[in-house]
Amino acid sequence: MTNVQDAAVxxxxxxxxxxxxxxxxxxxxxxxxxxxxxAEFSAxxxxxxxxxRKDVMLVRLAPGTSIxxxxxxxxxxxxxxxxxxxxxxxxxxxxAGAAIIVNSGNSNAFTGKxxxxxxxxxxxxxxxxxxxxxxxxxxxxxxxxGEPLPHDKITAVIGDLVxxxxxxxxxxxxxxxxxxxxxxxxxxxxxxxxxxxIHISGIAKGSGMIAPxxxxxxxxxxxDAKITPAALQKMLSRNVDSTFNAITVDSDTSTxxxxxxxxxGQSAAAPVKGDTAKAFExxxxxxxxxxxxxxxRDGEGATKLVEIQITGAATDRDAHLAAMAIANSPLVKTAxxxxxxxxxxxxxxxGKSGAKADRDKLSIRxxxxxxxxxxxxxxxxxxxxxxxxxxxxxxxxxxxMGMGRxxxxxxxxxxxxxxxxxxxxxxx
Numbered sequence: 001m002t003n004v005q006d007a008a009v010x011x012x013x014x015x016x017x018x019x020x021x022x023x024x025x026x027x028x029x030x031x032x033x034x035x036x037x038x039a040e041f042s043a044x045x046x047x048x049x050x051x052x053r054k055d056v057m058l059v060r061l062a063p064g065t066s067i068x069x070x071x072x073x074x075x076x077x078x079x080x081x082x083x084x085x086x087x088x089x090x091x092x093x094x095x096a097g098a099a100i101i102v103n104s105g106n107s108n109a110f111t112g113k114x115x116x117x118x119x120x121x122x123x124x125x126x127x128x129x130x131x132x133x134x135x136x137x138x139x140x141x142x143x144x145x146g147e148p149l150p151h152d153k154i155t156a157v158i159g160d161l162v163x164x165x166x167x168x169x170x171x172x173x174x175x176x177x178x179x180x181x182x183x184x185x186x187x188x189x190x191x192x193x194x195x196x197x198i199h200i201s202g203i204a205k206g207s208g209m210i211a212p213x214x215x216x217x218x219x220x221x222x223x224d225a226k227i228t229p230a231a232l233q234k235m236l237s238r239n240v241d242s243t244f245n246a247i248t249v250d251s252d253t254s255t256x257x258x259x260x261x262x263x264x265g266q267s268a269a270a271p272v273k274g275d276t277a278k279a280f281e282x283x284x285x286x287x288x289x290x291x292x293x294x295x296x297r298d299g300e301g302a303t304k305l306v307e308i309q310i311t312g313a314a315t316d317r318d319a320h321l322a323a324m325a326i327a328n329s330p331l332v333k334t335a336x337x338x339x340x341x342x343x344x345x346x347x348x349x350x351g352k353s354g355a356k357a358d359r360d361k362l363s364i365r366x367x368x369x370x371x372x373x374x375x376x377x378x379x380x381x382x383x384x385x386x387x388x389x390x391x392x393x394x395x396x397x398x399x400x401m402g403m404g405r406x407x408x409x410x411x412x413x414x415x416x417x418x419x420x421x422x423x424x425x426x427x428x
Contacts, residue, residue: 301418
């Protein structure tokens, strides 16, 4: 481990000490991510909201980097989201590099014309410092809504950010983008390409205001693969519904958040195509799902991770409706928090979901335990066994609709008083 990585781990441990780390956090802590040739990272303290912790991070990307993105569908999107979407639609100057700058503590959302002025000041400052076209500098902001972003605090540290750029500082970048997160989130994969290895490394933040309609968190994924922007975008778009659009903490879609996928093209492997493309997309999906589930594990106040499996639905839409109705039900989530095997609340959630359903065709399982079927409680139901199952940290609620062949799996967490404690005074 390098001195930079040592410093990153120390910073992450400092944040952990100041917060109660989620009991669902990965036991091994922040993983060791492979270095991505052509990507450099740095993070500094700007004092936007948080004290004594890094709250701004910068990524410099090599010339020729391909970039794809997906974003929140909120109609009250923040200025940085609108700016990123506009820039991704622009023609890329030949051989241009790129950069990403992110701050935590203030989302720069619902800030009127000041919002775009702040984005222009920050991205313009980075473009000037790195010698990049302004159209190739992307920004994100996360934190409180409705407060003007003190962008002068960010522009004042751009020089320090540039001076601190390192290939092995992704750990620090992951820590700098956290808000109510209790742990930094990272995931990676390596595949064999034609002529060399291809690496993927990703980081994410997210803990509350998490619900589908990508993206409801900040996610940055980097790879050294040689791949065109169009192919990269297709892969990202194909895999978002089964990963980041399949999680929910509280049913609330953020105004601010985004996923950027960047391919530097610096691997020794040949351009991604054929069987390599299939392997790459499978690995990308794995990284995306790992990060998505880490976000759910860090749900504000969460003590349990819950997988909702819907099978036998009439249509894909019905499967989605039923899954999300269960996952977002406060009654289901509080029952899980209380370790109460209240399968009647699952029945309720299905009934209100809008999905085609028939009481007498439903079957419900908690883990491997059949709790209800054929319109009533299963004759084999054991309250004792089901209550014991509910004490696990990770649970599966499986529903067979009996209406068709469509299926959907989503992930959620329980709803505890901790969620209220965090959100009752978020602006304070």
